[in-house]
Each structure stands twice: as structure tokens, then as C-alpha cells.
Amino acid sequence: MSIVGEQIKLARLRRNLSVAQVAERDTCSPLTVSRIEKGVPTVAIGIYLRVLYALQLDDDILWLAKEDKQGKTLQDLSLKTRKRASKKG
Template identity: 55%
Template sequence: MSKKSVAIMPDTQKNLEVMGEQIKLARLRRNLSTELVAERAGISRGTLWSVEKGAPTVAIGTYAAVLHVLGGLDKEFTLIAKDDEFGRRLQDLNLPTRKRAKRSE
């Protein structure tokens, strides 16, 4: 089976690698083996290793499953794009302005 090719920006790749390392450290701090975490997450050990390397080809649901196994850390996904200041500014620029009819005298 060939690996999927994903076009990803270097900064995003670095972020995934940092996240993978943090997941690995969380597993190690809990003294959990790769076998146990993979089994509980319903994935193979190879997939877990890919998660811990920050592979962009791994589905986000797999990352969430591993984080859940590590003690409910998947709840942090709700913080993604929570404070989208740039997006809100763009939205505000496109908001229609209400125009009032002129008063008749």
C-alpha cells in the first residue's frame, strides 16, 4: 500500500511534529506502552508511531482517539479556531449595512 502524498506548509508540518512529540510525552508520562494505547485507540502500533511523529497522512479522528485514550485530552479540539479574530474581521467587512428610508416631511 502506497503512502498518500499531502501538500502541507512547513509551519504546519512543524506544528504536527510538535503535537506528535507532545502526544508521545503524554503517553510516556502515563507509563503506557505503544501496544496498550494502540489497542485502546483501535489502531495499529505503526499508526500510533505515525501519530507520535506528527504525520499529516493520519486522519484527525485517529489523533482524537489517541488523545482520548490518554485521559480525555481530545477535549482540547474544541479550542481549534475558537478565537478566529482574522475570520471575524473578514466577516465584519462583508456584513451588509442596513439603509433606512428617508423620512417624508
Template identity: 50%
Template sequence: MKSKKTIIFPKYQEVMSRLGENIKLARKRRKLTTMQVSERAGIDRTTLYKIEKGDSKVSIGSYFNVLRVLGLQDDFLKLAADDEFGRKLQDLDLI
């Protein structure tokens, strides 16, 4: 069975690129090499390069492991934490 190809529209790819850049800056601030981070995260160095570029084809687990190595694993919990739109929809049902 063929897997579906994930499509990220260009304006949303910018979000992924910014995430990758933030991860790269966090690594550099900690003075960690790509080899150190990739080994500690249990991923190939090529995968780390893709993460730092914001590649959407890399698994979310790999992103999490890199954040864990950088001590930023709690930031992962911030993803989709504030569902303002969902609360507004829910409130409309209550009226």
C-alpha cells in the first residue's frame, strides 16, 4: 500500500522553517555539536539537519527527542494547548 504524500503549503512551511531555526539556535546556545545532539536523540545526523531546516517529513518523535536533548521537552506540551477557536465553537453551542 502506498503512503500518502504530506503536503505543506508554502505559507505554513514558514512555520516549520522557524521551528527548525529555533531548534538550531537552541543547540548552538548550548554549544552542542550536531553529532552530540544526534547521538543523544538517537537519530542520524542527517535527520538532525532536516529538523534544523524544518523538514515536515521527519517524524514528530524525532523532533521531540531533539527537544528533550536540549531540555525543551516541556515546550512540546504547549503545542495546541490554547484552543481559543474550539472554545468559541463550544460556547456557541451553549447559547
């Protein structure tokens, strides 16, 4: 969470926005934005989405778990291989 918060903070600073400006855009308190930037885990994911939207980064959430290599490997291992029926002649 602290890495995500740091990335959101850097995105805000790159846009030259204050915590108060982001809070106003996403209709939450400046304290909440600060908590996100510090990586406090109790902030609801909906608030994160509103902050990302305020920073015009809302499409980035679509990258979350997109490349699930481990899950795909596990799925492939559990697939049953089909065997052909014997030809009766």
C-alpha cells in the first residue's frame, strides 16, 4: 500500500496539484488523500478510484491483476488432457 500511495503522490506532484485540490476534485477530505499517499490500508478502494479519477489515471486500475501468470499456470495444470476414443473396427 505504501508503494501505491507513493506512486499516487508522485502523480499528484507531476500535475502540480495540492492535496487540497485533489481532495476537492474527488469530494473527500485532504486528510483522506494524505492517508492514501501514506499507504494507510483502511482507506476504501472506492476512494482510491476517485483519487485516480481526479488525477486522470482511472484507466490504470484496469491493469490490476491483468497478467496473472501464476493463476494461468495453475489453471493450465488442472486442465485434463483429452484422450481419443479407440477406433473400433
